[in-house]
Amino acid sequence: MGAVALWFRFFNIAAFAVMIGAGAMYAQQGDEGPAIGPETNLPLPRYVSLRASEANVRRGPSLSHRIDWVFQRQSMPLQVIAEYGHWRRVIDRDGQGGWVHYRMLSGARTVVIEEPETVLRSRPEPGALENAMLEPGVVARLGDCNPEWCQLTAGGYKGWALKTALWGVSNAEIRD
Template sequence: MRGGHKTPADQDGQMKTAKAWPGAAVTVFAMAFGAGVGLAQGTGPGVAPDAANMPPVSADAQISRNQNGQQEPGRGSVTNLPVPRYVSLKGDEGNARRGPSLSHRIDWVFRHSGMPLRVTAEFGHWRRVEDQDGAGGWVHYALLSGVRTAIVQKDMLDLLAKPDPRSNVVARAEAGAIVRLHECTNDWCRVSGGGEKGWVLKTAIWGVDADEIRD
C-alpha cells in the first residue's frame, strides 16, 4: 500500500522502504531523503516542533535582510529572496499555523524530513508555505531548509542515465517518493534517492517551476 499525503493528526504518515523490483535489473525506491511524505491535519495545540523549541538557524535565516525596506517585485519583504520559491522541511514534523505567530491555531502538521514546500509569503520570522495540494499555512523559518527536494507524481517513474527518453533506465521511483533535486534543464531534472541518481521529466515531479533552470 502506498502511504497517503494526508493522515489524521494523531497518526503517523505511512512510510515505505526501498526495495528491489522483482525480475528487474533496476532499483525501485518508494521513499528517499527522509521517511516519505505525509501531511496531518491539526485539531488542537499540536505537539510537533515549532518556533519555540527549534534553533534559529536555516537557509532563510542566514540571508541578509533587505536593509532599505523597499520590496522588489517578486521578492520577499524579509529576505529579498524570490517569492514564490521552494524550500524543504528540515525536521520530521513542522506546525503550519493559520497566521504568523504562536497564538494562531495549527491547521496542519507537515510530516517527514525533506518534504518540499512552496513559500508564498513572508512576515518576520514566519513563512507561508503550501504543499503540492495547496494545503499549508505559516511556518517558522527555523523549520525550513534551502535544500531542494521534489515529490514524484508519476508511479514507477523511470530515472534515466541521460536526459533523453531513449536513455537507459537506472532506477524507478514510486509516486510519493521524496527525491533530492539537482540540476535542471528546460524539460529535465536530475534527481537522486534510494542510493540512485538519474534524469526525470519536470512534469513528473513537484518542487520545481516549469521555467526553472538549475546548474
C-alpha cells in the same frame, strides 16, 4: 447593542483591517519583475524543503495563532508564497498549507514524484538507459535541471527524470 457587543464588533473589524494591511507586506509585486520576499529579498514563490521531521502549521504568522495541522515528513518540498517576520507561508503539493517558522525550513531542494512509473534515466534523453523506476510520493533530492529534465537522487539511485513528473520545481527553472 450592548457595550460589550460593540467592543467585540470594533475589535473584529480592527483585527480584519490590520490583517488586510499586513497582507500588503507579505510580498512586493511590481512591473519590474517577480515578487520579492520583504524579509529575505528572495523570489516569491520559491521552493524549499522541510528541515524538521515535524513542523506546526499555523493559521497566522505567530505562536499565538492556532495550529491547524503538523507536517510530518522531513525533506518534503514546500512552496513559500509569503513572508512575515520569522514566518513563511507555505503550501504543499496538494495546495494545503499555512504559516511555518523559518527555522523549520531548509534551502535544500527536493521534489515529490507525481507521475506513476517515473523513470530515472542515465542521461536527460528519452532513450537513455533506465537507472530506476520511482513511484508517486517518493521524495528525491533535486540536482541540475534543464528546460525538460531534472537530475534526482533517491533511494541510492541517481538519474534524470522529466520535469513534468515532479512537484517542487517550476517548469521554467534551470539549475546548474
